[in-house]
Amino acid sequence: MSPEDFLRLDLQLCFPLYAASRAMVQAYTPLLSKLGLTYPQYLVMLVLWETDGVTVKALGEKLYLDSGTLTPLLKRLETLAFVRRERSKEDARSVRVSLTPQGRALRRKATSIPEAIACRTGLSLEELSRLRRDVLRLFENVSK
Amino acid sequence: MSPEDFLRLDLQLCFPLYAASRAMVQAYTPLLSKLGLTYPQYLVMLVLWETDGVTVKALGEKLYLDSGTLTPLLKRLETLAFVRRERSKEDARSVRVSLTPQGRALRRKATSIPEAIACRTGLSLEELSRLRRDVLRLFENVSK
């Protein structure tokens, strides 16, 4: 295989990854729109449902997103009345994000989503878990 | 495992995929910026290097992008003088995109990129090819 061949679209890994990632987000979209959420907003809610009262910095570290993305997103979630944002008392540089009762209540409506998505992938739980592990390894290699 | 557990961020496939896809694009960014391209623009150039004079519709079908994304992107590539856009004579609804000499010349400067990226993944060619196949299968299942 010549070095030229590596420029063939069909031989690259990134493009399928990029297309698959967008396709997965599209699969979530109709389910999430019932809750009034976008996919990145859903990711933030997943973190908050696990750990309420987290700072913007900690959110960014979990989701690999910066304040340029998170600040406006969190303002939209605040407008939707799913979260509150308030300056930390201990360190006035940081902002804590907490769930409102509505934000907490939203969790129940979201419980059916992961299984619905898992079905859409057409993969078994074992295949899903293996693929997640492989993609995670790729992510760790590439992002370091 | 309870249905609640499926809402755990660390157990989902889409998030690693989403993070890995962005990380891969970030790995491309410094290499592509030397050529003056973004990653989606690079994808368009890959198609044109394989098949010059393609329509916007055909580009969209190969890259799974619509005219809302492609039209402004192609205008930027035209401003950069890498492509020309012209209404088709056979069917005036469609627009053909062709490489300029500069666009064609850019290919040589891009030849080293795929290998550099492959190295960054830390995976062997066999692992890369297997992962590409698995991700492609996921994409096909989810997008149909």
Added chain:
DNA sequence: TCCAATTCAGTTGCGCGCAATTCAATTGTG
């Protein structure tokens, strides 16, 4: 042939992502 339906590109509007910068709060060092 006519004209309704379809197709193709373009436009608008909005929400990310992310680089780069700003600004206030805090930390660490002499």
Added chain:
DNA sequence: CACAATTGAATTGCGCGCAACTGAATTGGA
């Protein structure tokens, strides 16, 4: 203690993605 360096969030600017829509060109059925 002073003050330079660092940190955390916000802001700005730009390029996607994509849904929804527009308008022109083409197609296909009555």
